[in-house]
Amino acid sequence: MATSVAIPAPFSDNLFKRLARLIPGLFLLIAVGYAGKFVEQSIARYGKAYHLTLPNIEYVLWAILIGLVISNTVGIPAAFRPGLATYEFWLKAGIVLLGSRFILGDVLKLGGVSLVLVVIEISISLLFMTALGRAFGLTPKLTSLLAIGSSICGVSAIIAAEGAIEADEEDTSYAIAAVLALGAVALFTFPLIGHWLGMSDTSYGLWAGLGVDNTAEATAAGALYSDAAGKVAVLAKTARNAMIGFVVLGYAIYWARKQGTAGVGNKAAFLWRKFPKFVLGFLLISALATAKFFDGGQLTSLANLSRWAFLLTFAGVGLRTNIGEMRKQGLRPFLVGAIGEVAVALLTLGLVLGAARFLH
Amino acid sequence: MAHGPQHELVSDEARTLAHKAKQGSAWPISLDAWAVAIALALTALVWVGWIKRIPW
Numbered sequence: 001m002a003t004s005v006a007i008p009a010p011f012s013d014n015l016f017k018r019l020a021r022l023i024p025g026l027f028l029l030i031a032v033g034y035a036g037k038f039v040e041q042s043i044a045r046y047g048k049a050y051h052l053t054l055p056n057i058e059y060v061l062w063a064i065l066i067g068l069v070i071s072n073t074v075g076i077p078a079a080f081r082p083g084l085a086t087y088e089f090w091l092k093a094g095i096v097l098l099g100s101r102f103i104l105g106d107v108l109k110l111g112g113v114s115l116v117l118v119v120i121e122i123s124i125s126l127l128f129m130t131a132l133g134r135a136f137g138l139t140p141k142l143t144s145l146l147a148i149g150s151s152i153c154g155v156s157a158i159i160a161a162e163g164a165i166e167a168d169e170e171d172t173s174y175a176i177a178a179v180l181a182l183g184a185v186a187l188f189t190f191p192l193i194g195h196w197l198g199m200s201d202t203s204y205g206l207w208a209g210l211g212v213d214n215t216a217e218a219t220a221a222g223a224l225y226s227d228a229a230g231k232v233a234v235l236a237k238t239a240r241n242a243m244i245g246f247v248v249l250g251y252a253i254y255w256a257r258k259q260g261t262a263g264v265g266n267k268a269a270f271l272w273r274k275f276p277k278f279v280l281g282f283l284l285i286s287a288l289a290t291a292k293f294f295d296g297g298q299l300t301s302l303a304n305l306s307r308w309a310f311l312l313t314f315a316g317v318g319l320r321t322n323i324g325e326m327r328k329q330g331l332r333p334f335l336v337g338a339i340g341e342v343a344v345a346l347l348t349l350g351l352v353l354g355a356a357r358f359l360h
Numbered sequence: 361m362a363h364g365p366q367h368e369l370v371s372d373e374a375r376t377l378a379h380k381a382k383q384g385s386a387w388p389i390s391l392d393a394w395a396v397a398i399a400l401a402l403t404a405l406v407w408v409g410w411i412k413r414i415p416w
Binding site for chain 2: 090100293300302304
């Protein structure tokens with residue numbers, strides 16, 4: 001009798017198939033992002049042609065809104081989803097390229113202030129979320145995941161912690177759902193509150209970077225306020241992301257001791273594995289720009305490349321936000337997340353307003 | 361005693377992300393590393409002059 005033997009496809013073949021699956025969603029990201037830019041420019045041209053003073057609504061908001069309309073009306077077919085998920089790739093590439101718009105001295109000054117605030121924010125919010133999770137009777141690991149997600153960087157931090165503390169899939173999905181839903185709410189409430197309080201671009205950008213969980217939503221919330229606020233939001237969020245390894249390591253050691261399982265082993269290797277590498281890319285490009293490695297035209301090109309990458313990110317933020325799906329989630333994890341988020345937003349707002357004199 | 365929210369619903373996206381996190385990445389290189397590599401490659405192309413101008 002003939003036996004069938006599964007012959008693994010060569011890696012290049014697999015790679016080609018995987019890349020091909022990205023194409024439909026990638027085209028959708030480009031189409032939605034470009035539509036956002038087209039609407040902004042069309043309104044500006046119309047106003048100029050007819051001498052009308054029309055509100056200047058940035059492409060960021062249009063791209064998110066168009067994505068939201070598509071996602072919540074016709075929906076996103078399965079064939080588009082792998083490509084849509086690349087928005088996180090474009091976000092990280094965009095952050096690295098954004099380094100060209102920063103002088104290293106500014107990065108160190110603003111990043112230094114951000115790091116101090118980040119350490120205070122992380123310490124208080126971890127303690128607060130842990131107490132809140134216990135009060136609401138959530139499982140200890142779900143509480144840990146929610147605390148990590150809301151204090152550092154949302155979904156990425158939860159995914160980084162999931163393996164390290166051996167959380168189960170159920171807890172991980174609840175924590176991710178809460179962070180995603182609350183990120184979408186923060187995206188629109190932060191700019192409104194910032195304008196209402198009359199915050200400066202720097203103060204607001206810092207607040208968005210410290211207070212909004214997911215990097216994509218923090219970048220978008222900053223850019224919705226102004227271009228300058230968007231830059232500062234990315235810098236503050238990057239400082240927050242840089243802490244991910246330390247917090248996850250702390251939780252991994254805590255859970256290993258509590259469960260009596262094998263510890264982390266090589267802590268330096270663990271930290272390097274969890275460290276977001278795009279932070280290093282951002283610092284490298286910023287250092288090169290500071291050393292006058294690029295001329296004016298090249299700096300403009302790099303800044304524009306970063307804008308295009310962010311355009312795809314903002315389209316992805318809108319396209320992946322499904323209000324119907326957001327309603328389908330656990331009430332208690334959501335409540336803990338929501339109360340925690342409001343507390344973190346108020347805490348970071350107080351910190352930023354307190355640090356305002358060091359920012360200018 | 362702490363009790364889990366097993367009987368509550370959760371969004372499909374969160375479930376998919378959690379499932380992928382449990383399984384690990386199918387890609388041999390992390391998303392982070394890819395993003396940095398592509399950004400640095402584009403920067404190099406701009407620097408050597410192969411990409412002359414990126415309009416906005």
